[in-house]
Amino acid sequence: MTSPPPPAATCTADEPFDDVNADIVLRSSDDVDFKVFKCILSLASPVFKDTVTLAAPTLDQSPDLQSLPIVYMSENSDTLDVLLRLIYPGATQASLACGTFEVLLLLAIEKYDMIPPITDRAKELVMDQFLEKRAVSIYAIACEHKWKDLAQRAARETLKIRDLGRPEGYAEELENLKAGAFYRLLAYHHACGVAAAQVNVTPYESHRDWPDPSTIKLTTYDKWLCAHDGRPAKTEVKTLCLKTPSFLEALSD
Secondary structure: OOOOOOOOOOEEOOOOOEOOOOOEEEEOOOOEEEEEOHHHHHHHOHHHHHHHHHOOEOOOOOOOOOOOEEEEOOOOHHHHHHHHHHHOOOOOOOOOOOOOHHHHHHHHHHHOOOOHHHHHHHHHHHHHHHOOOOHHHHHHHHHHOOOHHHHHHHHHHHHHOOOOOOHHHOOHHHHHOOHHHHHHHHHHHHHHHHHHHOOOEEEOOOHHHOOOHHHOOOOOOEEEEEOOOOOEEEEEHHHHHHHOHHHHHHHOO
16 A cells, blocks of 8 residues: 655745744645734634634644644635735735735635725725726726725726727726626716816916916815916816816815
8 A cells, every 4th residue: 555645844924924922823725834813813804713713723743833723724825925914913015916906805805704994904905006007907896796985996097097998998807897887987987078078167378377376365166277288277176076076086185
């Protein structure tokens, strides 16, 4: 008879998941051990709370594990590292690899049912790292999973995309987006364009007519807009804000 293969060699994760005082180990699918604390996991997620409560001491006699309970995770070490950094106080947040943000959000929001502050942190991480360049992808994923707040923020960001709806604006995530959701995005673009075209402005004919900024006194509904060439125009704040939220955000800065 052939002897069974030896167990796979494991290694320990980087700081802060290498604490010698940890009371439980999460072992990733690629055999990386994350030494963590039950109390932190339990406070962050009811799923983790049940998992660590039921975990039994291991028979692993490795000196560095000291018979700690080991929970075998389905996530690989890269995914688990990012997920745990959302939970751990003061942990430096790692950068997400391209294409992993959907996995992170699904884990935080759905699989592990993280508490709201942590799911909000996961959303902000995705927005900070991907919104500017992958707004369409985020919109498609958010619509698929009914994450309304992410869909709205991504939709506003897509207003910067001139070729939306054209072949060059394709994103792989659109394959799972319902036609109705994509239609609403295009309709939103059109409505914002119409609103911008109808804004009441009073341009100045020459440089001599430009006002001295130090003498401008704005009333409740007046605002000076400045074009890219530095040319100012007087407009109505109320009109802008009612037409599109994008103007509201810009004018409130």
